[in-house]
Amino acid sequence: MTEQPFKLLHLPAVALRNVLQFLNPFDLFELSQCSQKATYIIPLSGSRKFKLVVNASPLSISVNDHVFHIGYNRSPPPSWFLKRTWKFMDSTVRVVYLSRQQLISYWDDRFVGLKTVFFHLSKIFNCAIESAKFYSIPAVIYMSIIDFISSRQSEIKELFVGGENLTDTNVTEIFERLRVTDHLSMCHRFSMPPPSISLNSKSMFIWNSGWITTEHLNSMKNGIVIHLDHSTLTDDKMTLFLNDWKSGQFPNLQYLYIQSTFLSKTFTPLGLPPLQDTVNPQFHMKTILGVEKFIY
Amino acid sequence: MTSPASSSEVKYLIESSEGNTFDVSGAALRQSNTFNAMFLNIGADGPIPFTDYNEATLKKVFEYCEHSVNEENYSGPKHQDDLSKWDLNFFNEMDQKMFIDVINASNFLDIERLTSYCCERIARMLRGKNTQEMIKVITLPTAEELEAKQKVEEKKAAAAKKVAEKAAETAEKTETLEELPVQQLVQTTRNKLTRKYLSFSNE
CATH class of the missing domain: 1.20.5 (Single alpha-helices involved in coiled-coils or other helix-helix interfaces)
Structure with missing residues (x-):
C-alpha cells in the first residue's frame, strides 16, 4: 500500500485508539498541533496513564521517557538538527529535536517557557502529574504551577518544595492543597514553626529542618526514610522520639538521619553506644525505596 | 453449510453486501471475536450475514485469517519489521480504499492481529512527520x-x-x-x- 492521504479521524474508535497507541509522545504532540479535532483524540492513546514529571535540572518536562527541554532563545540550535515550529498555549516557538527522545523549545524567559509547556502538555495528554522536582524558580511561577496541579489532583507522588522567595503562607498553602505520597524534598526554612502541616510521605528530605518540632516528627508515622538537616532537636526531644519509635509508633521507618548542632556531644540513642565505629568505620549500603543509602 | 462444531474442518458460509456467499474455514473464522461471541456456540442457520462489507474486503480479511491459522496465539502488537514476507505482500498489494475497508471489517469482526497490524502501518505513516506533513497524510483541513x-x-x-x-x-x-x-x-x-x-x- 502506498502512502496516500486518508481520513484518520474517520477510523472506528477502536482502530483509531490502536493507531494512537503506536505513537510516542512527540508524535502525539505533533498530531495535536494539526487541528482542534486532532487534539481531542489524543487521550484515546491512553495518554491519561502517561507519567508527567517536571524537572528543575535541567529545566524540562518528561512525558514517559520523552523529554521536552526548555532552552534560552539566545542560543541558536545547530543547523543539522531537525527543526519544528510548535504552538504551546498562545506562544509559537522554535523546537529542535536533539535525539529521538529529547527535544528543546526556545524561550525568551525559560521559567515562563517551563510553565507554558507544562500547562500545555498536561492539557493535551490529560494525565496526572507524577512528580514536580523543581526549586530555585521564582515563587510566582512556582505557585502558579502548584495552583495548576492542585486544580487537577489532590495527591502527587513526588514534590520538591523550594521556589525562590516562597513565603511561609505559600508553603503552608501547598501542603493544604497537595498530599505528597512518596517523596517530599524541602529546602524552605519556615521563620516560625507552622501549626500543622501534613508530613506523611514515605520518604522525607528536609534540608533546613530547624523548624521541625517533636509534633512534626510525630506526624511522620508513615515515614520509611526521614532525613533532617540543620535540625534544632535537642537530646530530650530525640530521646522522646526514639522512645516512640521503640514502642512501635513508626513501624515503617528504615532510615533515620538527623543532623543537629543542638545535640550534646555525649548524646547516644537510647543510651546505647554509638553504632558508627569512628576508629575503623565500616559502611554498609542498603537500597531503600530504590535509593542506595549508607547505614551503620 | 454451517455447524456449531468447532472442528477446523467445518466450513461456514459468509454473505457479503452484494448478497454473494463464500466458504470460510471454522479455524479462520474463530480468529474473529465477533464471530466467537455470536455464532460459535449456537451455530448459524444459513449463511452468516456480514452484509456491511463487500465480498472483496471480506475475502481479503479471511485470506489473512486462513493464513494465520497456524500462527501462535496473538500476544500483543508486533513491530512492523517483524512481519513475514507473506504479511508484507498482503499489505503492499492493497490499495488505499481496500486498506481502509479491511481495517473497518477487521475492526467489526474484532480480529485483533489484523487490526493491530493495519493500525501499526497507519502509525508508521505518521511517525516522524511534521505538522504540515501529518495534515496532508490524514487529510485534515489546514487552519x-x-x-x-x-x-x-x-x-x-x-x-x-x-x-x-x-x-x-x-x-x-x-x-x-x-x-x-x-x-x-x-x-x-x-x-x-x-x-x-x-x-x-x-x-
Whole structure:
C-alpha cells in the first residue's frame, strides 16, 4: 500500500485508539498541533496513564521517557538538527529535536517557557502529574504551577518544595492543597514553626529542618526514610522520639538521619553506644525505596 | 453449510453486501471475536450475514485469517519489521480504499492481529512527520481552510436566518388573519356546551 492521504479521524474508535497507541509522545504532540479535532483524540492513546514529571535540572518536562527541554532563545540550535515550529498555549516557538527522545523549545524567559509547556502538555495528554522536582524558580511561577496541579489532583507522588522567595503562607498553602505520597524534598526554612502541616510521605528530605518540632516528627508515622538537616532537636526531644519509635509508633521507618548542632556531644540513642565505629568505620549500603543509602 | 462444531474442518458460509456467499474455514473464522461471541456456540442457520462489507474486503480479511491459522496465539502488537514476507505482500498489494475497508471489517469482526497490524502501518505513516506533513497524510483541513469554511458557514447561517425571519413574518400575518374565525368558533362552541351542561344539571 502506498502512502496516500486518508481520513484518520474517520477510523472506528477502536482502530483509531490502536493507531494512537503506536505513537510516542512527540508524535502525539505533533498530531495535536494539526487541528482542534486532532487534539481531542489524543487521550484515546491512553495518554491519561502517561507519567508527567517536571524537572528543575535541567529545566524540562518528561512525558514517559520523552523529554521536552526548555532552552534560552539566545542560543541558536545547530543547523543539522531537525527543526519544528510548535504552538504551546498562545506562544509559537522554535523546537529542535536533539535525539529521538529529547527535544528543546526556545524561550525568551525559560521559567515562563517551563510553565507554558507544562500547562500545555498536561492539557493535551490529560494525565496526572507524577512528580514536580523543581526549586530555585521564582515563587510566582512556582505557585502558579502548584495552583495548576492542585486544580487537577489532590495527591502527587513526588514534590520538591523550594521556589525562590516562597513565603511561609505559600508553603503552608501547598501542603493544604497537595498530599505528597512518596517523596517530599524541602529546602524552605519556615521563620516560625507552622501549626500543622501534613508530613506523611514515605520518604522525607528536609534540608533546613530547624523548624521541625517533636509534633512534626510525630506526624511522620508513615515515614520509611526521614532525613533532617540543620535540625534544632535537642537530646530530650530525640530521646522522646526514639522512645516512640521503640514502642512501635513508626513501624515503617528504615532510615533515620538527623543532623543537629543542638545535640550534646555525649548524646547516644537510647543510651546505647554509638553504632558508627569512628576508629575503623565500616559502611554498609542498603537500597531503600530504590535509593542506595549508607547505614551503620 | 454451517455447524456449531468447532472442528477446523467445518466450513461456514459468509454473505457479503452484494448478497454473494463464500466458504470460510471454522479455524479462520474463530480468529474473529465477533464471530466467537455470536455464532460459535449456537451455530448459524444459513449463511452468516456480514452484509456491511463487500465480498472483496471480506475475502481479503479471511485470506489473512486462513493464513494465520497456524500462527501462535496473538500476544500483543508486533513491530512492523517483524512481519513475514507473506504479511508484507498482503499489505503492499492493497490499495488505499481496500486498506481502509479491511481495517473497518477487521475492526467489526474484532480480529485483533489484523487490526493491530493495519493500525501499526497507519502509525508508521505518521511517525516522524511534521505538522504540515501529518495534515496532508490524514487529510485534515489546514487552519486557513478551516477559516474559509467557517466564513462560508457563517454566510450560510446569516442567509438562513434572513429566510427564517421572512418566513416567520409571513406566517405571523397569515396567523392573525386565520386565527380570528377559529378562536371565535371555539368560543361559541364552548359557550353552547356550557349552557347545555347547566340546563342539564338544573333538570
